[in-house]
Amino acid sequence: MVTTGKPVALVTGGASGIGLACARHLARRGWTVVVADLDRGAVDATAAQLGDGHLGLEVDVTDGSQVDHLVAGVVDRFGRIDGAVNSAGVLGARLALAETPVDEWRRVMAVNADGVFLSLRAEINAMRAAGIRGAIVNVASIMGVVGSPLAAAYVASKHAVVGMTKAAAWEYAGDGIRINAVGPGYTDTPLLAHPMAERSAELAARHAFNRVAEPEEIASAIWFLLSEEARFITGAFLPVDGGFTAR
Numbered sequence: 001m002v003t004t005g006k007p008v009a010l011v012t013g014g015a016s017g018i019g020l021a022c023a024r025h026l027a028r029r030g031w032t033v034v035v036a037d038l039d040r041g042a043v044d045a046t047a048a049q050l051g052d053g054h055l056g057l058e059v060d061v062t063d064g065s066q067v068d069h070l071v072a073g074v075v076d077r078f079g080r081i082d083g084a085v086n087s088a089g090v091l092g093a094r095l096a097l098a099e100t101p102v103d104e105w106r107r108v109m110a111v112n113a114d115g116v117f118l119s120l121r122a123e124i125n126a127m128r129a130a131g132i133r134g135a136i137v138n139v140a141s142i143m144g145v146v147g148s149p150l151a152a153a154y155v156a157s158k159h160a161v162v163g164m165t166k167a168a169a170w171e172y173a174g175d176g177i178r179i180n181a182v183g184p185g186y187t188d189t190p191l192l193a194h195p196m197a198e199r200s201a202e203l204a205a206r207h208a209f210n211r212v213a214e215p216e217e218i219a220s221a222i223w224f225l226l227s228e229e230a231r232f233i234t235g236a237f238l239p240v241d242g243g244f245t246a247r
């Protein structure tokens with residue numbers, strides 16, 4: 001076991017976009033970061049970019065045994081998890097609800113809803129077992145509190161994330177574990193690469209700032225929620241959306 005004396009964070013979906021921005025932000029702020037993502041090469045490359053002492057681990061968050069194994073791996077290596085960011089997610093096909101094949105519905109729910117549930121469960125169990133008064137941030141979306149056409153599975157999965165965040169916050173407040181969610185507006189990441197290219201002006205106009213977010217702008221809000229500065233905040237849904245949901 002390596003004892004770094006620094007707080008340890010696990011970031012799922014940490015090899016790209018918002019998760020990657022979080023991993024960089026936390027590493028800059030003195031955390032030891034474990035990035036977890038689907039692809040071995042990508043997690044190794046990300047951990048190497050972060051510098052010495054950080055770690056990359058492969059995981060498919062839809063598989064509970066892989067998620068449990070991931071969290072056990074972090075605890076074996078560092079002895080603790082102080083913070084977690086559950087950012088792994090997929091967008092899903094642009095289809096009306098009545099046109100959505102069951103397989104597509106299940107694929108989106110498996111990553112975005114089951115994946116956050118399985119990650120949250122393992123992270124909470126690890127924190128409780130070690131007596132850590134940790135903090136967890138789930139990356140929901142503006143679509144966790146509003147609807148949008150052609151995205152029923154995505155919208156449902158993100159509402160599920162907001163709901164499980166609130167339920168878990170109540171259940172584990174007594175252990176000193178804070179659990180919150182952020183709701184990014186449209187953010188310039190690979191997730192949106194195609195839709196953005198075709199509809200960038202239209203998407204920008206849905207935000208009061210008339211632009212989409214940079215992943216770093218989401219990461220700094222997540223970092224705040226993980227930090228002691230947010231010690232009285234739990235069960236919150238924090239929109240980081242340039243005014244999108246204020247309209």
Ligand SMILES: NC(=O)c1ccc[n+]([C@@H]2O[C@H](COP(=O)([O-])OP(=O)(O)OC[C@H]3O[C@@H](n4cnc5c(N)ncnc54)[C@H](O)[C@@H]3O)[C@@H](O)[C@H]2O)c1
Pocket residue numbers: 012013014015016017018019036037038039059060061062086087088089090091111115139140141142183184185186187188189190191192
């Ligand atoms: N980009 C946006 O506009 C936006 C807006 C609101 C919310 N979000 C949410 O932010 C989170 C991160 O999205 P992003 O924009 O950074 O996208 P991204 O595609 O850049 O990153 C998502 C990461 O999740 C990983 N991932 C996907 N399925 C996985 C699985 N089964 N197991 C492990 N890892 C998996 C991908 O490999 C990828 O590295 C998602 O939950 C997304 O829904 C994004």
